[in-house]
Amino acid sequence: MTLSVRIIPCLDVTDGRVVKGVNFTDLVDAGDPVEMASLYNLEGADELTFLDISASVAGRETTLDVVRRTAEQVFIPLTVGGGIRSVEDVDRLLRAGADKVSINTSAIARPELIAEIADRFGSQVLVLSVDARRANTESGFEVTTHGGRESAGLDALAWVEKACALGVGEILLNSMDADGTRAGYDIGMITAVRAVSKVPLIASGGAGSLEDFSAALDAGADALLAASVFHFGIHRIGDVKSYLGKHNYPVRTMAPR
Amino acid sequence: MIAILDYGSGNLRSAERAFATAGKDVVVTSDRAVALEAEGLVVPGVGAFAACMNGLNAVDGAAIVRERLAKERPTLGICIGMQIMFSQGTEHSDGAPHAGIGIWDGIVSQLAAPILPHMGWNTIEAASTSTLFEGVEGESFYFVHSYAAKKAVGTTQAWSTHGEKFLAAVEDGYISATQFHPEKSGAAGLALIKNWVDSL
Numbered sequence: 001m002t003l004s005v006r007i008i009p010c011l012d013v014t015d016g017r018v019v020k021g022v023n024f025t026d027l028v029d030a031g032d033p034v035e036m037a038s039l040y041n042l043e044g045a046d047e048l049t050f051l052d053i054s055a056s057v058a059g060r061e062t063t064l065d066v067v068r069r070t071a072e073q074v075f076i077p078l079t080v081g082g083g084i085r086s087v088e089d090v091d092r093l094l095r096a097g098a099d100k101v102s103i104n105t106s107a108i109a110r111p112e113l114i115a116e117i118a119d120r121f122g123s124q125v126l127v128l129s130v131d132a133r134r135a136n137t138e139s140g141f142e143v144t145t146h147g148g149r150e151s152a153g154l155d156a157l158a159w160v161e162k163a164c165a166l167g168v169g170e171i172l173l174n175s176m177d178a179d180g181t182r183a184g185y186d187i188g189m190i191t192a193v194r195a196v197s198k199v200p201l202i203a204s205g206g207a208g209s210l211e212d213f214s215a216a217l218d219a220g221a222d223a224l225l226a227a228s229v230f231h232f233g234i235h236r237i238g239d240v241k242s243y244l245g246k247h248n249y250p251v252r253t254m255a256p257r
Numbered sequence: 258m259i260a261i262l263d264y265g266s267g268n269l270r271s272a273e274r275a276f277a278t279a280g281k282d283v284v285v286t287s288d289r290a291v292a293l294e295a296e297g298l299v300v301p302g303v304g305a306f307a308a309c310m311n312g313l314n315a316v317d318g319a320a321i322v323r324e325r326l327a328k329e330r331p332t333l334g335i336c337i338g339m340q341i342m343f344s345q346g347t348e349h350s351d352g353a354p355h356a357g358i359g360i361w362d363g364i365v366s367q368l369a370a371p372i373l374p375h376m377g378w379n380t381i382e383a384a385s386t387s388t389l390f391e392g393v394e395g396e397s398f399y400f401v402h403s404y405a406a407k408k409a410v411g412t413t414q415a416w417s418t419h420g421e422k423f424l425a426a427v428e429d430g431y432i433s434a435t436q437f438h439p440e441k442s443g444a445a446g447l448a449l450i451k452n453w454v455d456s457l
Contacts, residue, residue, distance in 0.1 A: 001376065001379055001380045001381065001382060001416070001417050001418040002379070002380070003377050003378070003379045003400075003419055004377055004378045004379065004397060004416070005377075005380070006377050041443065046377065046378055049382070068270070071268070071270050071271050071274065072270075072274050073274075075271065075274075075275050075441060075442070075443055075444075075446060075447060076399070076441060076442075076443050077399060077401075077438075077441050094267050094268045095267075095268070095269075095270065096270070097268055097270040097271055098268060099268050099271070099401075099441060120304070121267065121304055122303070122304040122305055122308075123304070124374050124376070124401045124402070125375070126405075169374055170374075170376060190451065196374065198371065198372055199373065199374070200372055200374070200376045200377070222372065222376075222377070223377070252378040252397040252447070253394075253397075254396070254443065254444065255343060255395065255396055255445070
């Protein structure tokens, strides 16, 4: 009995559509989120993540509706991130059918939010999303905001340690240098964050070849998140899982039914 | 009719829809009479052990579970809803453990594992006499927890491992429970839910 590694497709959603660009620019329309969630579920996704990148209140309401419709037909864990600023925002998403929420900028602005959410709903609902890049800080990695455009003035490892102490249940580590490049996960960054954290670690940003996925696991990731390689059909989820399975990583397989 | 006991915030929508796939009417309720009379009662779990017990007590949940047991009406606990069926839980307790409903005598304590929570899909080892796992014995189920019971209780057990071996599910007459989330365990989870619903 071994815990499987998780393969997590990430759907960036704005105004009810899935989009994904390279380094968060050049957004390309990639599909309907509920349909894509259903498809990924059938293909063997172990979880799903929606990142709401809507800029407007109306866009956020649309995302709640997307979460509701997805939770009605897809029975695997669903994480939703983007624009969460309060315990009430979390409550609304959980009630719509999300199982976990990921927070990023709002936790940087007000770290107590982590403890507030964890106290109310438990650490297991809370994913800390860290958009990090290589920089001249103490650890060599810094936290960014605004999709990697601005420095948050925080050392990435110091931030992870602080957030873990405040009660996050999981870390989503997104390399802003590698994001969308399909040139591989930032292995050094994964190794460094793994060394200072004892909660599950999701690697994100840069997945391209099948070897990239196993390299991130070797560096200490518990789960692997990817967007463009799945959305544009470069790899199917089944391909990634059978590659990992062949190389003796524990993956979930499903009986035909 | 299946009742899902609502005693706090959280994602009950998935549970409602998942149990509805088994072909029965499902209501999410905190109404004592509805929870008591339902053909099957589902007790989900929200937050930490003590917080969960507080929420449960606010809707008279412990008494509902005991009364259903006395009247031979089936109840299914999920995740923390399984843990609170035990007599004691050590989560966030500095001194004496928190008291649970106490259907089963035992303690729910932290898993000895390097990475917590135990989050993701794991396989189980179920007794061949299990009703819940019929047809899904070899499948994976979705777990999210840091605490678990580690000693056998009830008549039929399923086990899993994360750092150490722990109880993944218990079947004990009119009370059953799973440490994992069947409502989040894809097709295998829905099959397990159907097994329980069909046994009512």
